[in-house]
Amino acid sequence: MSILLLSVSHHTAPMSTVSALSLTADETMKLCHGIAATDHVDEVAVLSTCNRTEVYARVDRFHAGLDEVTAALAAAGGGDLGSLQQHCAVYFDEGAVAHAFAVAAGLDSMVVGESQILGQFRTALAIGQQAGTVGTSLNALFQQGIRVGKRVQTETEIGAAGRSLVTSAYEVVTETGGGLEGRRVLVIGAGSMASLAARTAAAHGARVVAVNRTHERARHLTASIEGATAVPWSHRRAALAEADVVVACTGAKGLVLDAADLAGTPVTHVVDLALPRDVDPAVDSMLQLITLETLAARADHEDPAGVGAARQLVATEVADFLASRRAAQVAPTVVALRSMASDVVGAELQRLDGRLPELGEAERAEIARTVRRVVDKLLHHPTVRVQEFAADQQVDYAAALRDLFALDPQSVAAVMSAPGSPGRSAEDPQ
Known part of the structure; x- marks a missing residue:
């Protein structure tokens, strides 16, 4: 899974630019369909609020996917592509996860800690699901983001404050007019x-x-x-x-x-x-x-109480999500390894049938069970450990497993390219 996130918000652009990109629900769905129909995007969701419009996309190529998403968003806003490129932020994969969770938690909002964004985050997911452009990858990202947002709202001081654009505006009214x-x-x-x-x-x-x-x-x-x-x-x-x-x-x-x-x-x-x-x-x-x-x-001049605790909660959730995702990404290698082992066992049992045709059905079945038990026991420890070690970003244990067992790259690729496979990844954005 490779997530590309293109963000235009009050942090990156003047409000006139943000305003031009503000989308209705129908316009959001139309944009989802348009982006999903491009060559390098197979999942997409769009979050559009009064201070941000963001495109979340699962891509198979970073640069090509970015070009397609940027062009589609510029067209939707009726603006110039070059201008949009100057007023957007781009996040990829792990950075996209961190940004998504911060947004859902209200930590990237104009009024830090505001709770309305959580409902808007849910709406973005619902529109993407209705459009049929959200698959397993973005669904997992948004569902976890919603969970993170709920935790910040219920477990931290910043969430308990009930902050919003409305309360901030009324504070200005109160300060200047009673x-x-x-x-x-x-x-x-x-x-x-x-x-x-x-x-x-x-x-x-x-x-x-x-x-x-x-x-x-x-x-x-x-x-x-x-x-x-x-x-x-x-x-x-x-x-x-x-x-x-x-x-x-x-x-x-x-x-x-x-x-x-x-x-x-x-x-x-x-x-x-x-x-x-x-x-x-x-x-x-x-x-x-x-x-x-x-x-x-x-x-820009506010530092609300509880923001530190909220950011720490989000950081922990990001680390846990990424660790779980890395563990899931070794699944294609484990599947390919077990498939290879099954093929080897099958071939050897067939050879045994040729060499010892006098074996009865009961003996042949017992030998088959014994061989499979031995293979399962030999593979159990390395496959369990490689999933545990997958959280380590410094070593690609799945690659080591593929090399040790001389796995056919095509068999691994076939598993990784299956629809919804967590092992799919895009080219290096560098």
Whole structure:
């Protein structure tokens, strides 16, 4: 298994580039299909959030696979290939595993330790499975990543803090305009981010109103939030006229708020958590506009409690996963060795039949069982030990086993190239 990971995020690119690559679920599935149809990729999953788009691919050639993935992602974003190459990070195999687990744990997020990424990680896996582009390799990677993310959220201080882009944005509002208690918060949108914004505001004592183009979705969002109300999209201007704080996160492709919408309203803070933007940047000249760029700059100066313990947990999980994978990668050699031994036993028993045709069926069967027991006992220790030693990255014990027993390279290759085999690997990226 060789995993190639191409990442464009707030760490590597301006938010305008990240925004251009933000994909809907349908666009994500289309990209999965497109990449899986290329020559050097046989598994693919795409993670797309408000601050990152990442392609996870199983490849049989590093450079060729990277070219195919980069070209497909650039086309999906409608951008220039050269520009994308300047604003992405590339991880391969063990580095890809480490990065994937850090992402699932929220350690690579704009707000370190935020928990929403875990749900987005699950969604990426689900879309890949629905598209039919996730096989055994990526499924194992994502399932283990989800497990790691859960452990960080439940076992570390950083996970218990309940951090998110929403809480970070409200912290800015509180620092510059006082707390949310008793204030009127208008949430525009009805997705997961809008739901989190509404619930968090209500938990801080705010009076919440939700508005969405589909009124039923806004009503559903507020149904379980005490005191919250939903208004139709046609009444949004009236809602703005009564709001103190506005949170926009619709996922629309165009702006939903501009300076004219806010002129003459009591609104003091507008939080734009959408990608692409929901709010015209010109609004910033009228009142405080808090955007993803605002939160990214703020995050650069944060060092949340518990991050060290979380990183150590992730590092341990990465080491365990890689050790298990290396142990699995010797399986083709072990299978080939046992297959060779079985062929040798079969040939010798056939020769015995020719030399001693007078042997009865009972004697012949007993001899066959005895020979197979002897071979099994001779092979048991080396095959068990080679799997135990596989975690050692300094010595290729599987190669040593192949040399010692003069295994046919083609027989090993046949096992390694079987669909889903953990032994498949790509060319050296160097």
